[in-house]
Amino acid sequence: MTRSRRVFALDLGTTKVCCAIAELDSTGLRVIGVGEAVSRGIRKGAIIEIDRAAEAVAEAVDLAEQMSGVPVDSAVVGLAGTSITSQNSRGVVAVSAGHREVRDADVTRAVEAARAVSVPSDRKILHVLPQQFTIDGQEGVRDALGMAGTRLEVDAHIITGTNTAIQNVIKVVHKAGLDVDDLVLQVLASAEAVIGEDELDRGVIVADIGGGTTDLAVFAKGSIIHTAVIPVGGNHVSGDLAVGLRCDLETAEATKRAYGHCLQLTLPADAEVKLTPMGYDEPVNVPQRFLAEIIGPRAREMAQLIAEQVEQAGPPSSFPGGIVLTGGGALLRGFVEVVQQVTDLPARVAAPMGVHGMNDEISGPHHATVVGLLRWGARGRLGRSVDLTGRVQNGNGHHVGSGFGRWLRELF
Numbered sequence: 001m002t003r004s005r006r007v008f009a010l011d012l013g014t015t016k017v018c019c020a021i022a023e024l025d026s027t028g029l030r031v032i033g034v035g036e037a038v039s040r041g042i043r044k045g046a047i048i049e050i051d052r053a054a055e056a057v058a059e060a061v062d063l064a065e066q067m068s069g070v071p072v073d074s075a076v077v078g079l080a081g082t083s084i085t086s087q088n089s090r091g092v093v094a095v096s097a098g099h100r101e102v103r104d105a106d107v108t109r110a111v112e113a114a115r116a117v118s119v120p121s122d123r124k125i126l127h128v129l130p131q132q133f134t135i136d137g138q139e140g141v142r143d144a145l146g147m148a149g150t151r152l153e154v155d156a157h158i159i160t161g162t163n164t165a166i167q168n169v170i171k172v173v174h175k176a177g178l179d180v181d182d183l184v185l186q187v188l189a190s191a192e193a194v195i196g197e198d199e200l201d202r203g204v205i206v207a208d209i210g211g212g213t214t215d216l217a218v219f220a221k222g223s224i225i226h227t228a229v230i231p232v233g234g235n236h237v238s239g240d241l242a243v244g245l246r247c248d249l250e251t252a253e254a255t256k257r258a259y260g261h262c263l264q265l266t267l268p269a270d271a272e273v274k275l276t277p278m279g280y281d282e283p284v285n286v287p288q289r290f291l292a293e294i295i296g297p298r299a300r301e302m303a304q305l306i307a308e309q310v311e312q313a314g315p316p317s318s319f320p321g322g323i324v325l326t327g328g329g330a331l332l333r334g335f336v337e338v339v340q341q342v343t344d345l346p347a348r349v350a351a352p353m354g355v356h357g358m359n360d361e362i363s364g365p366h367h368a369t370v371v372g373l374l375r376w377g378a379r380g381r382l383g384r385s386v387d388l389t390g391r392v393q394n395g396n397g398h399h400v401g402s403g404f405g406r407w408l409r410e411l412f
C-alpha cells in the first residue's frame with residue numbers, strides 16, 4: 001500500500017485527542033488504526049499549553065500506529081475554538097475573452113477575488129466556501145462550469161482564525177513529530193461525516209456538542225450559510241452535577257454517562273443512583289430525578305443558545321432537515337427532545353458514516369470529526385480539477401487549510 005492511498009486524521013478535542021488511519025481501497029475508506037488519548041493543554045478548542053497538548057497528540061498517534069502497524073508522518077488536522085469567525089464575501093470577474101464560457105480558471109479567479117476580502121492582519125483565512133454563482137446577473141447558479149456568459153460572480157462563506165490560534169495548533173502537531181497536511185474547521189469535518197446530500201439541499205443544522213464547546217454549521221440550498229462556536233458543551237453538564245451532588249468531577253462525569261437525563265418526568269419516581277459525595281465514606285442513594293433536575297436547566301440553556309444561532313441564520317422553514325446533533329455531548333439522554341422542544345425543529349442524533357472497519361472504535365457520535373477529517377483527506381488525495389480553497393501557509397511554507405466540502409465540490 002503506497003503512502004498516497006493512506007489518509008491520516010487528527011482531532012484535537014477538549015476532552016480527547018483522536019488519531020485515525022485509513023486506507024483507500026476498492027470498497028472505499030477502510031479504517032485500520034485508531035488511537036485516543038485524554039486531552040490536555042486544550043481548552044474550549046484552543047491550545048493553552050503546547051507541550052502538554054503535543055504529549056497527548058503523540059500518545060494518540062502512537063496508539064494508532066501500534067494498531068495499524070503504519071507510521072504517521074502527517075495528518076489532516078481539525079481546528080476549533082472561539083477564535084474562529086466567519087463572514088460572507090463576493091468575488092466578481094470577467095469570463096476570459098475568447099471562449100465566452102466559464103472554465104475552471106474563471107471559477108478559480110472568482111473565488112480568489114472573493115478571498116481578497118479584507119481580513120484583519122491578525123487573522124488568516126481557513127476556508128473559502130463558495131455558496132452560489134451569478135452569471136451575467138442570473139443568480140443561484142450551482143454549477144458554473146461550461147455556462148455561457150461574460151461576467152461571473154461568486155458568493156462565498158469565509159472562515160478565519162487568529163494567526164496565534166492557527167500557529168499554536170501547527171506547533172503542537174510539529175512538536176508531536178507530524179506535519180500538517182490540511183487544517184479543517186472541526187464542525188465542517190463533522191458535517192461531512194453525518195449529513196447526506198439530500199439533507200444539505202433541504203437545509204439542515206449540524207451541532208457538534210463537544211466537551212468544551214458546541215460548534216454549529218448551518219446549510220441551506222446546498223451550501224453553508226452560517227457557522228458559530230458556542231462556548232458551552234458536555235463538560236458544563238458534568239460541572240453542574242459535581243456542584244449539585246457535591247462530588248468530584250470524575251464521579252459526576254461517570255454518573256452523567258450512566259444515569260444522566262434531561263427530562264425529570266420521564267424517569268420513574270423511585271429510581272435511585274448510588275454515589276459517594278465528597279467527605280462521605282459510604283455511598284448514598286440519590287433519586288435519578290434529582291440528577292435530571294440539575295441537568296435539565298443546563299440542557300435547555302444549551303438548546304436555547306443553539307436556537308438563537310439558528311434564528312440568526314434564517315426562518316425555521318429554511319431548515320426542513322432540522323438539527324443533526326453529534327459529538328459526545330449528543331449522547332446525553334433526553335437532549336434531542338429538549339432541542340426539539342426549544343427550537344421547534346426536528347432533531348436527531350447522528351453517528352459518522354462513510355468509512356468502514358473498526359466499528360467498535362470509531363462509530364460513535366464523538367468520532368464524527370475524526371471520520372470527517374479522514375473523508376476530507378481522502379478527497380484531497382483523489383484530486384480535483386479545480387482548487388478553490390482557502391489556503392494558509394504553515395511554518396514550512398507548505399500550504400495548509402486547503403479543504404472544502406463535498407457539497408461544494410459537487411457544485412463544480
Ligand SMILES: Nc1ncnc2c1ncn2[C@@H]1O[C@H](COP(=O)(O)OP(=O)(O)OP(=O)(O)O)[C@@H](O)[C@H]1O
Pocket residue numbers: 012013014015016017039044045080209210211212213214233234235236238253256257258260327328329330331332333365366367
Ligand atoms: N454517554 C454519554 N452521555 C452523556 N454525555 C457524554 C457521553 N459520552 C460522552 N459524553 C460527553 O461528551 C463530551 C465529549 O464529547 P467529544 O468527545 O465529542 O468532545 P471533544 O471533541 O473532545 O471536545 P470539543 O469538540 O469540545 O473540543 C464530554 O462532555 C462528555 O461528558
Ligand SMILES: [Mg+2]
Pocket residue numbers: 013014186208210211327369
Ligand atoms: Mg470535538
